[in-house]
Amino acid sequence: MSNKKQRRWGFAVAVLTALACSLGLAGCGDGVANSSATTVAQPALPGTPAVPRSPASAPSQKALVIGISGVQYTALQQAIAQQKAPNLAKLAIVPALAGGVSGTTTQQATLAGPGWATVLTGAWTNRHGVRNDYVGQTIQADTLFKRIKQAGNWKTAAFDSWSTLSALLSPAISAGYVDAAVDCAGVDSCVVDAATKSIGAGSADLVFANLSGPATVAASSGLQADYPNALATADQKVGQLLAAIAARQTQSGVNEKWLVMVTTDQGLDSTGTESGLPLLSNETAFIASNRPLTVAGTTTAPGAIAAAPTLAQLATGATQADVTPTVLGWFAIQPDPATYAIDGTTLLSGSAPRALTSTPGADQASLALSWTASATAPAQYQLYRDGTLIATLPGNATSYVDSQLGKTANAIYTFNYTLVASGIAVSSLAQISYVQPVLLDSTLAGGLIHFFSFDTGLADAITPSVSLQQFDPASTTTESLIADNFSGKAMQVASLNSAANALNGMKLADDVSTNAQFSIGFWFNSNDVQNDSPALGNKDWNSGLNPGFIIAQESNGAFKFNVGDGAKRADLSIAFTKNTWVYVAMTFDTAALTATAYVDDPTYGLQSGTLSLAGMNVAKIAGIYSTIGLNEDARGNYYSRGNGVLGTMAYNDLAMWNKVITQQQVLSLFASKRSLSSLLP
Numbered sequence: 001m002s003n004k005k006q007r008r009w010g011f012a013v014a015v016l017t018a019l020a021c022s023l024g025l026a027g028c029g030d031g032v033a034n035s036s037a038t039t040v041a042q043p044a045l046p047g048t049p050a051v052p053r054s055p056a057s058a059p060s061q062k063a064l065v066i067g068i069s070g071v072q073y074t075a076l077q078q079a080i081a082q083q084k085a086p087n088l089a090k091l092a093i094v095p096a097l098a099g100g101v102s103g104t105t106t107q108q109a110t111l112a113g114p115g116w117a118t119v120l121t122g123a124w125t126n127r128h129g130v131r132n133d134y135v136g137q138t139i140q141a142d143t144l145f146k147r148i149k150q151a152g153n154w155k156t157a158a159f160d161s162w163s164t165l166s167a168l169l170s171p172a173i174s175a176g177y178v179d180a181a182v183d184c185a186g187v188d189s190c191v192v193d194a195a196t197k198s199i200g201a202g203s204a205d206l207v208f209a210n211l212s213g214p215a216t217v218a219a220s221s222g223l224q225a226d227y228p229n230a231l232a233t234a235d236q237k238v239g240q241l242l243a244a245i246a247a248r249q250t251q252s253g254v255n256e257k258w259l260v261m262v263t264t265d266q267g268l269d270s271t272g273t274e275s276g277l278p279l280l281s282n283e284t285a286f287i288a289s290n291r292p293l294t295v296a297g298t299t300t301a302p303g304a305i306a307a308a309p310t311l312a313q314l315a316t317g318a319t320q321a322d323v324t325p326t327v328l329g330w331f332a333i334q335p336d337p338a339t340y341a342i343d344g345t346t347l348l349s350g351s352a353p354r355a356l357t358s359t360p361g362a363d364q365a366s367l368a369l370s371w372t373a374s375a376t377a378p379a380q381y382q383l384y385r386d387g388t389l390i391a392t393l394p395g396n397a398t399s400y401v402d403s404q405l406g407k408t409a410n411a412i413y414t415f416n417y418t419l420v421a422s423g424i425a426v427s428s429l430a431q432i433s434y435v436q437p438v439l440l441d442s443t444l445a446g447g448l449i450h451f452f453s454f455d456t457g458l459a460d461a462i463t464p465s466v467s468l469q470q471f472d473p474a475s476t477t478t479e480s481l482i483a484d485n486f487s488g489k490a491m492q493v494a495s496l497n498s499a500a501n502a503l504n505g506m507k508l509a510d511d512v513s514t515n516a517q518f519s520i521g522f523w524f525n526s527n528d529v530q531n532d533s534p535a536l537g538n539k540d541w542n543s544g545l546n547p548g549f550i551i552a553q554e555s556n557g558a559f560k561f562n563v564g565d566g567a568k569r570a571d572l573s574i575a576f577t578k579n580t581w582v583y584v585a586m587t588f589d590t591a592a593l594t595a596t597a598y599v600d601d602p603t604y605g606l607q608s609g610t611l612s613l614a615g616m617n618v619a620k621i622a623g624i625y626s627t628i629g630l631n632e633d634a635r636g637n638y639y640s641r642g643n644g645v646l647g648t649m650a651y652n653d654l655a656m657w658n659k660v661i662t663q664q665q666v667l668s669l670f671a672s673k674r675s676l677s678s679l680l681p
Helices: 001-021 075-079 110-117 146-151 163-168 169-174 188-201 215-219 228-250 312-317 322-329 618-622 663-671
Strands: 060-068 092-097 156-160 180-183 206-211 256-263 284-289 291-293 298-300 354-362 365-371 380-383 387-395 399-402 411-421 424-434 450-454 478-483 489-494 506-508 518-525 531-537 548-554 558-565 569-576 583-589 594-601 605-612 629-632 648-657
Touching: 060 110, 060 180, 060 228, 060 322, 075 092, 075 228, 075 284, 075 354, 092 291, 092 298, 092 506, 092 531, 110 322, 146 156, 146 206, 146 322, 156 163, 156 188, 163 169, 163 180, 180 188, 188 206, 188 228, 206 228, 215 228, 228 256, 256 322, 322 424, 354 411, 354 424, 365 411, 365 424, 387 399, 450 583, 518 531, 531 648, 548 583, 548 618, 558 594, 558 605, 569 594, 569 605, 594 663, 605 663, 629 648
Parallel strands: 060 206, 060 256, 156 180, 156 206
Antiparallel strands: 092 284, 256 284, 291 298, 354 365, 365 399, 380 387, 380 411, 411 424, 450 648, 478 489, 489 648, 506 629, 518 583, 518 648, 531 548, 531 629, 548 558, 558 569, 583 594, 594 605
8 A cells, every 4th residue: 555545544534533523423532542542444455355463462343233124204303202212312313314325226116125135235126136125035146144254254144134135145155254143033132132142242243133023013914003112122222232342342451443233224114014115215224333424424423313305405415335335344344346336425425426326328228427526526537347447537536437448249238437536446337238229120010909109199100090099088187299219209108097987098909919910019118106006908907817918017016918818817027217218028829729928128228038828718718898908908998907006107109000010120120210100101
């Protein structure tokens, strides 16, 4: 390390230590050396471990991370205001984004499994691979425990109340990255007892303690009744662990400096439900610490709790992914740009760049990178792609376009970008779906039954006397024309009616599924607030067994493709990116007994899957309503019957053929970036 870097690091340590001492934290003068006598583990050159505990008179770095499952931020604020959480009230508390960045590959369900995977890796689901709470998954990214073990001779411990979390960590435990692991199977007192013993014995340098009481109560009785008491009980257990640290520091010969962090796996909705939806309350987690936390130039000191955020504030603030890099920074483990893959950044320094994101260029051959500048402008930024330095940028830069990706073959490519400033890093896994320039397949003009471009209204370009209609003729608010992805118009359909038996959405009074072969394709754009909501179909979506087919929008950015005949059903799910135009198609060949679903997406590329119609009465695929609904099922009153989640969907270039269109034709519809209307007279 250069002398310049050593001086910079020493200054940062001195500032943090001085802040901690001034606030009465860290036990300065109480078993922990003061800043003038402190020599912490010095960060090594990139790629090499830090050297801990040198010299012998310096305090040992220790960290306790407490994870409390199922804490809603507003409920936490209320508990502190009502003095029911006195131990958490002593800490600095800030809201933290759960659920990843909306509309990107980092977006993940606001569920316990993905949340804890992010907390313990500093990465989102596109790295750690955990997408739900199902047993059998494991964390695929490097965990905090592994990084701590590989960086020095530190010991680690994990005590979990939620057994699924122990299962998620099983590869790290089996590999020896967790020296002591206990699955307490839902008993929080077991967690506290085990963690207290570990802290008192000094057997671990990093202790992770997971409590599940609030989540258990919320799942059974919501946020009323016993939930405030569950938060109070969890706070008491936090107090026991803080007391264990205080007792440890009074032991003879003990010279330790502790970082304490408390966080949660997710927010909860207004009823206390773990719905997984991208709602503000679900996406608002929290991070608390015995050290001042700095986010976007604002420092929250211990004893203060930040206000509940808006969605915009949440998107630019702290995230669940910040816990791991904050702990790594506490142990003075410097990032190695060659292998760094952590999406969060430390909250202990105002020099940290944040929110590194990428947007593919229109040609899918370049990436526009952007980030939130650090509060303290660095001298410069170093930007790495897959471990190779590609640019050195001035300290006031907040964006960069990487147009030298060098990819020419059709494929989905991923790139790991790492931005470094003042020895602090943040990474982002970017993705492009590169396709060589594609022409719109001219044969798509053949076999068209209906085509709605929406450029001049709702009329069919093939048979102008046919047009899309509202289920409720009296409604004037269901549909509107908006700007599309071809410099023309698209149709936006809002699901607005909620009264009993009210008709809603749009319909085509011609069910093309009476053809032995048929295909339906359209461009689609949604903000993904819907759940189990029909996008297009000819059936009663009250049950997937009902006769007919449907393309429905599920939560968390996915389509459900379903076919049923009244006795048997076939289903398929395909992911899509919200708030952008994607192409959706479904083809049927009743003679071959197959249906094929396609989604061509700027993030995920072309995805497809087959639904087997074997054993079905294919004559019943035509349903019984002779109608195709848009943002509704074929009856037109799906939402008013209490089903699904109301929302707005946009459609463009809705086409229906009396033939099976091919995968290459679907690719051309998406990749040519041209409207099908360009092929018509």
